[in-house]
Amino acid sequence: MKNKNRVFIATSLDGYIADKNGGIDWLDSIPEINQIDTGYNKFMSEVDALVMGRSTFETVCGFDIDWPYQKPVFVMSRSMTEIPEKFKDKAQLVKGTLAEILEQIHKKGYHRLYIDGGNVIQSFLKEDLIDDMIITVIPILLGNGIPLFADLPKPLNFECKKSIVFLDKIVQNHFIRRKT
Amino acid sequence: MKNKNRVFIATSLDGYIADKNGGIDWLDSIPEINQIDTGYNKFMSEVDALVMGRSTFETVCGFDIDWPYQKPVFVMSRSMTEIPEKFKDKAQLVKGTLAEILEQIHKKGYHRLYIDGGNVIQSFLKEDLIDDMIITVIPILLGNGIPLFADLPKPLNFECKKSIVFLDKIVQNHFIRRKT
Numbered sequence: 001m002k003n004k005n006r007v008f009i010a011t012s013l014d015g016y017i018a019d020k021n022g023g024i025d026w027l028d029s030i031p032e033i034n035q036i037d038t039g040y041n042k043f044m045s046e047v048d049a050l051v052m053g054r055s056t057f058e059t060v061c062g063f064d065i066d067w068p069y070q071k072p073v074f075v076m077s078r079s080m081t082e083i084p085e086k087f088k089d090k091a092q093l094v095k096g097t098l099a100e101i102l103e104q105i106h107k108k109g110y111h112r113l114y115i116d117g118g119n120v121i122q123s124f125l126k127e128d129l130i131d132d133m134i135i136t137v138i139p140i141l142l143g144n145g146i147p148l149f150a151d152l153p154k155p156l157n158f159e160c161k162k163s164i165v166f167l168d169k170i171v172q173n174h175f176i177r178r179k180t
Numbered sequence: 181m182k183n184k185n186r187v188f189i190a191t192s193l194d195g196y197i198a199d200k201n202g203g204i205d206w207l208d209s210i211p212e213i214n215q216i217d218t219g220y221n222k223f224m225s226e227v228d229a230l231v232m233g234r235s236t237f238e239t240v241c242g243f244d245i246d247w248p249y250q251k252p253v254f255v256m257s258r259s260m261t262e263i264p265e266k267f268k269d270k271a272q273l274v275k276g277t278l279a280e281i282l283e284q285i286h287k288k289g290y291h292r293l294y295i296d297g298g299n300v301i302q303s304f305l306k307e308d309l310i311d312d313m314i315i316t317v318i319p320i321l322l323g324n325g326i327p328l329f330a331d332l333p334k335p336l337n338f339e340c341k342k343s344i345v346f347l348d349k350i351v352q353n354h355f356i357r358r359k360t
Contacts (some may be wrong), residue, residue, distance in 0.1 A: 013338060013355065014329035015195045029337060125321065139340050139355050141305065143332030149194035152323030157209060158193060160319050160351040163343040169358075171340040173351050175193065175319055 001111040003102070005051075007121055007133040008043045008114060009148065016145030017118050029140050030169050038136055038166060047071060049110035051094075051101075054080050056117030061087060074105055076120055098127050122150045128177075133158070136172040181291040183282070185231075187301055187313040188223045188294060189328065196325030197298050209320050210349050218316055218346060227251060229290035231274075231281075234260050236297030241267060254285055256300055278307055302330045308357075313338070316352040 010027060011017055018024050027033075050069060052060075054077040060068065061084070073091040075083065083091050094101045105113065115124050124130050135148075158175040165171050190207060191197055198204050207213075230249060232240075234257035240248065241264070253271040255263065263271050274281045285293065295304050304310050315328075338355040345351050 026335065029335075137340065137353070139338040139358075141329060141332055141336045141338070143330075143335060149321060150323075152321055155206065155209075155323060156321040158319040158321070159349040160317065160345055161348060163345050163351045163353070165340055165343050168341060169339040171343045171353050173317070173343070173353075178319075178349075 003106060004112045004131045005102075005115050005124055005129050006043070006047060006113065007116070007130060007135070008040065009116070009121070009133070010136040010138055011148050012142045012145065013137055013139050014141050014143070014145075015147050015149060016142050017148045018146040019142055020144050020146070022146065026140055026142060027138060029138060030167065032167050033138075033170060036166055038170075038172060039134065039164075043134060044071070044114070047112045047114040049074060049105060049112075050114045050116055051076060051105070051120060052116040053077060053120040055119065057091060071114075072108075072110060074101070076101060076123075098123060098129060102129075118146055118148060121148065125149070125156065126152060128154075128156060130177060132174065132176045134172060134174045136170060139169060139171070183286060184292045184311045185282075185295050185304055185309050186223070186227060186293065187296070187310055187315070188220065189296070189301070189313070190316040190318055191328050192322045192325065193317055193319050194321050194323070194325075195327050195329060196322050197328045198326040199322055200324050200326070202326065206320050206322060207318060209318060210347065212347050213318075213350060216346055218350075218352060219314065219344075223314060224251070224294070227292045227294040229254060229285060229292075230294045230296055231256060231285070231300060232296045233257060233300040235299065237271060251294075252288075252290060254281070256281060256303075278303060278309060282309070298326055298328060301328065305329070305336065306332060308334075308336060310357060312354065312356045314352060314354045316346075316350060319349060319351070 049072040051074045057075045067090050074094045075091050157178045159178045160173050160175050162174040229252040231254045237255045247270050254274045255271050337358040339358045342354040
């Protein structure tokens, strides 16, 4: 099966995934978004596993909800030595370079990966390892915060294949990496 | 007539309007864009005048083409003392606070304004003076550059009313300021 690394994420209109304190309350600036289908379930059905960093993992662990993923979760972290007991059946730690980590995950039979969290997405982009990105823009200008994108060793071309406006407010753009 | 301040601009996928050296060569990463109608003429027909900063004005003056605007151009600049002789029938200098500048322009009968250039757009956003923004996203990640958006004293809510994909590559999103 072809390996694919995919992103599905929400940003503010000015490209932030969290405010400067890491908060995501602004995602609720349009509360109706929780009542509509923005394609998350379809996207999830198209991936085999998730790859995230420590910070995203710990955020998810801290949510006061049941574990939200039905697919295996791989946590990339240099600093973490093991997954907390409570989550050992939910997630596994992976270490090494991105190439090594991907090799480990592919060997286990997971090829279509949901790459999540700002730092991890940025690391993948730095090595040109992202194939497509579905970015939902919550139309608020925050003014500052934690950006989705960061420095790159070289520019990367994408193509926008699809765009959907939800609720006359939110726009979701689907970008595919163009390799020429 | 109702006063309106509007933006029509292209950014990279990571939100830059120019690369770190001020260059805009990357706008040509999809050269076919010059052969299609992205709504610029329609937008221009809906504004009465342009407002830009010194840097955008000097960039336009430097283009090796005929003067591109059929509408009056107001150049906001603290440092400029007069418009160069060659462009005196094309543009006029305006000074003062944004409120003062807008009052001057409105008094001359221009109410629907095309606000152009990163610094000027940022100044207008800081005072919550932008009514709508048509942003064309050229799907390239530059990694760094001159951003369209900057710090704000408070978050600003918009609504995306329309989105168009051009050439299966470029997406143009139309955001309207939501005041509640």
